[in-house]
Amino acid sequence: MVTGFEPMSTVTISAVSKAFPGDEPVHALREVSFNVADKEFCSILGHSGCGKTTLLMLLAGFEQPSGGKILVDDKPVGAPTWQRTVVFQDYALFPWMTVQENIAFGLEMKQVPAAQRRETVSRNIALVGLKGFERRYPHELSGGMKQRVSIARALAVDPSVLLMDEPFAALDAQNRSRMQEEMGRILAAADPLVRKTMMLVTHSIEEAILLSDHIVVLTRRPGRVKAELRVDLPRPRHESDPAFVALKQTIRDLIQDEYEIES
């Protein structure tokens, strides 16, 4: 699948620590190490406050680690760039821009010519199922639709790594499972234009199994790698699949002491 012309995007996280200084320094992460292969979907699973969002912010380049190294394609992560876009839990859409303007923003920053920009925007709008909503403003959309815009905006610039910070956590249960399914559909399509190295931060075991090739479980603060798992179930995945249920139980048992049981 990987040709010589495809950009490789492996992520190497080695002995990364992060402490926030203060009267009582907060150690968010301690010596976290793992690798993410090119075009792999990797979930970082952990309890709230385990530093998983901090890890994502380090990956994006919004913050610098206090110790250790993060490499993307063997190069240290520097300032934020369009090569590592972020989907935020609160969507972070520009409220004064329409759906298509939001999605076009990164393309304008990249100085993509107008015609190509229009084509990319409409392709991504179609991908996330928002045809007909191009001229709407974010405040006119539901939470699920806003998150679709946010995903389309992050994909449109063709990043090498897509970072997602609990993207579905703010949605109601019904919308959440629909968005998870659609994300699964996008991944199952495996269109090389769409498929990226993806890293998802989540506290939902189901979400992680549904979407991931690779799950990294973090301990409570300070976050450390508790376990790494491969998920080889065929896509699209179903929660009722016995193998799914078994894997869920495995993860649950594995992190029982770290993680409050959810279901």
Next chain:
Amino acid sequence: MALLIAVWWLVSTYVLDKTTQALLPPPQAVVRAAWELSSSGDLWIHLRDSLKREMVAFLWASVSIPLGIAMGWWKGVENQVDPVAEVLRPVPPLAWIPLSILWFGIGDVQNQFIIFLGCFFPILVNTVTGVKGVEPNLVRAARCLGAGEAQILWRVVLRAALPQIITGVRVGLGFGWMALVAAELVGANSGLGFLINDSRSVLRTDYVMVGMATIGIVGLVIDRVIRLAVQRLLPWSQALSR
């Protein structure tokens, strides 16, 4: 409103005698005076002069928008400018009138200076607050989509802070309008404030009241026009604050 006018009419017509009535003319006399002043064109000339001063001063005062953005964005700029602003801000524009007359003499520049002071600080304070209140994730989103510092300031920070900046403009224009009238009372040869003071010296209280009413109505209109413009031009900000 109707009750107020009724009481005013009753008091000035039946309670006051001929001498004191000169101090509180009945409503119909004020309406007549308004007609006289507007048909002779005097009212419009004064109004035009006042509005012109307000506009010119406002344009000068809008330098507070880039300054406020710089203060809200770069800590260093704020550390330098804030102490000065904090000392000058509590000084009412009116307290500057004597000094400004000595500096600029009687006339447009002095008046504009006073209005400028009235406009400047509300716009500055609101701009700084607006910039500091920009959702950090919006800035992060723009950064990871490839926006540079200048693009972030122009395309994200300015836009996100715009509703708050416009609130500052509204308050500033209101303050400026009040300050303008005070400045014109003592330091002008035209304008609504001058009209009031000039009429007072010849005891034309009906003209005084026309001047006051015009100031009130115009102030209200300016405020409403800005509100309406925000509703039309920034529908998203209305939706957010709802």
